[in-house]
Amino acid sequence: MNQFSTDVINLGRTPERFDGLVNTPVFRGSTIVVNSFSEWEEFKRNGGVYRHYGRFGAATAKSFESAISALEGGAGSMVFPSGLSACTHALMACVEANSHVLIADNIYGPTRNFADNILV
Structure with missing residues (x-):
C-alpha cells in the first residue's frame, strides 16, 4: 500500500473520542442542546466550531471534513x-x-x- 491509500483509510478517525471505535459513529439528529445561550455565544466568539444544527457540526461530518482537509492539504473543509x-x-x-x-x-x-x- 502507498501513503495515499494509508491516509485515505486512517484520516479523520479518532478512536479515543469514541471508546476505541475505529470509525466515527453515525450521528443523526436535528437539534443540539447547549447549557445556555451565553455559553453558545462565548464559544462562537472564541473561534470555536459551534454545533448549532445536526447537519453542521455533528461528529460524523466533522470527521469527514477533517479527512478531506488532510487529503487535499486544505486549511478546512465543509460538507x-x-x-x-x-x-x-x-x-x-x-x-x-x-x-x-x-x-x-x-x-x-x-x-x-x-x-x-x-x-x-
Missing part, C-alpha cells in the same frame, strides 16, 4: 447534505448584493431555480 446546499453556499459566499453572475444554461436545475428566484 453539505445535498448538491443544492453546496451550490447555494458557494454562491452566497462569493456574490455580493447587486453583483452579476453568469450561469451556464445546463447548470444543475435546482441551482438554476435558486439563481432565478432567490438571487434576483
Whole structure:
C-alpha cells in the first residue's frame, strides 16, 4: 500500500473520542442542546466550531471534513447534505448584493431555480 491509500483509510478517525471505535459513529439528529445561550455565544466568539444544527457540526461530518482537509492539504473543509446546499453556499459566499453572475444554461436545475428566484 502507498501513503495515499494509508491516509485515505486512517484520516479523520479518532478512536479515543469514541471508546476505541475505529470509525466515527453515525450521528443523526436535528437539534443540539447547549447549557445556555451565553455559553453558545462565548464559544462562537472564541473561534470555536459551534454545533448549532445536526447537519453542521455533528461528529460524523466533522470527521469527514477533517479527512478531506488532510487529503487535499486544505486549511478546512465543509460538507453539505445535498448538491443544492453546496451550490447555494458557494454562491452566497462569493456574490455580493447587486453583483452579476453568469450561469451556464445546463447548470444543475435546482441551482438554476435558486439563481432565478432567490438571487434576483
